Amino acid sequence: MILVTGGAGYIGSHCVKRLQDAGYETVTFDNLSEGHRAAVRGTFVEGDLASLDDIRGVFAKHPIEGVLHFAAHCYVGESVENPEKYFRNNVANTLNLLQATREAGVGKFIFSSTAATYGVPESVPITETHPQAPINPYGQSKLMVEQMLGAYAHAYGLRYVIFRYFNAAGADPDGEIGEDHDPETHLIPLAIAAAMDRRPPLKVFGTDYDTPDGTCVRDYIHVFDLADAHIRGLEYLAKGGESARFNLGNETGHSIRQVLERLAVIAGREVPADDAPRRPGDPGTLVASSQRAREVLGWEPRFGDLDSILRTAWDWFEAHPEGYAG
Numbered sequence: 001m002i003l004v005t006g007g008a009g010y011i012g013s014h015c016v017k018r019l020q021d022a023g024y025e026t027v028t029f030d031n032l033s034e035g036h037r038a039a040v041r042g043t044f045v046e047g048d049l050a051s052l053d054d055i056r057g058v059f060a061k062h063p064i065e066g067v068l069h070f071a072a073h074c075y076v077g078e079s080v081e082n083p084e085k086y087f088r089n090n091v092a093n094t095l096n097l098l099q100a101t102r103e104a105g106v107g108k109f110i111f112s113s114t115a116a117t118y119g120v121p122e123s124v125p126i127t128e129t130h131p132q133a134p135i136n137p138y139g140q141s142k143l144m145v146e147q148m149l150g151a152y153a154h155a156y157g158l159r160y161v162i163f164r165y166f167n168a169a170g171a172d173p174d175g176e177i178g179e180d181h182d183p184e185t186h187l188i189p190l191a192i193a194a195a196m197d198r199r200p201p202l203k204v205f206g207t208d209y210d211t212p213d214g215t216c217v218r219d220y221i222h223v224f225d226l227a228d229a230h231i232r233g234l235e236y237l238a239k240g241g242e243s244a245r246f247n248l249g250n251e252t253g254h255s256i257r258q259v260l261e262r263l264a265v266i267a268g269r270e271v272p273a274d275d276a277p278r279r280p281g282d283p284g285t286l287v288a289s290s291q292r293a294r295e296v297l298g299w300e301p302r303f304g305d306l307d308s309i310l311r312t313a314w315d316w317f318e319a320h321p322e323g324y325a326g
């Protein structure tokens with residue numbers, strides 16, 4: 001059985017679904033502070049990693065063979081305003097999970113990290129050996145957990161896979177689950193909501209970056225492909241693979257204007273958008289090299305083109321304009 005913390009959240013719930021499709025049994029552990037009960041398939045335990053007893057109880061009750069750890073706060077801006085919240089939840093509470101994992105003698109661990117651990121890139125595409133110099137507490141909190149995993153591996157023999165996601169986007173191609181954040185801050189859901197007249201025009205944060213059209217360039221990766229990588233990561237560890245870190249991106253950058261242009265075609269209407277000042281802390285360009293995941297895990301994105309990402313996201317929001325509440 002695989003323990004999935006944060007399995008009611010956006011990326012976690014897509015992973016739970018894919019794990020089950022691949023024949024794994026799962027137990028999802030989530031405090032529902034940001035996740036959705038309706039997003040979870042299979043066994044669900046409501047609990048909080050702040051409580052060592054809560055998480056110990058899951059290991060006591062279920063025959064856990066591996067852990068996928070998604071539970072975390074994930075808003076860069078909020079982390080700057082309230083770093084304590086991020087260090088408490090993302091770092092201190094992860095230590096409880098690591099302790100319970102060690103006590104239970106479970107030796108396989110997969111961790112959701114982020115491109116935000118690299119900070120402002122010195123060069124793109126970004127490889128896993130690029131220096132990690134995060135510029136906000138969110139990225140710092142994720143890097144701290146990466147370092148904790150290194151120490152656990154050294155001292156206790158834990159084996160881990162760290163995935164550094166670039167810009168997760170899209171929704172379940174079957175349409176069962178999708179993205180529902182509150183507040184929503186991500187480009188694609190906000191642009192879709194603007195196109196549907198459910199939100200004000202999108203603000204394009206910064207038009208004077210050193211990029212072809214002046215807007216930020218990001219590497220959007222489909223949540224289905226992220227989930228697929230996690231399954232490969234588990235198989236890799238099950239076969240005895242050594243601890244490893246992998247970037248997960250499509251290795252292709254799209255500017256905000258390009259995203260809005262493609263979305264307009266899919267939506268069949270313009271996306272209302274206004275130019276706005278830069279958002280603090282945004283690097284101009286973030287594009288992954290995912291060569292290592294391709295070579296070591298045999299990972300190959302199936303929804304690698306921007307249109308598939310936008311189409312599945314659009315379909316989800318069209319069917320669920322209020323998210324899981326609708």
Ligand code: UFG
Nearest residue numbers: 074114115116166167185186187190203204205216279282
């Ligand atoms: N953007 C806008 N208008 C908006 C929202 C976003 O122009 O209303 C822009 C941003 O400035 C950025 C791009 O769209 O240039 C993508 O922004 P997102 O907020 O969708 O994503 P980020 O690149 O900021 O963040 C993502 C993840 C983070 C992770 C980060 C790594 O959501 O968890 O990548 O840098 F930390």
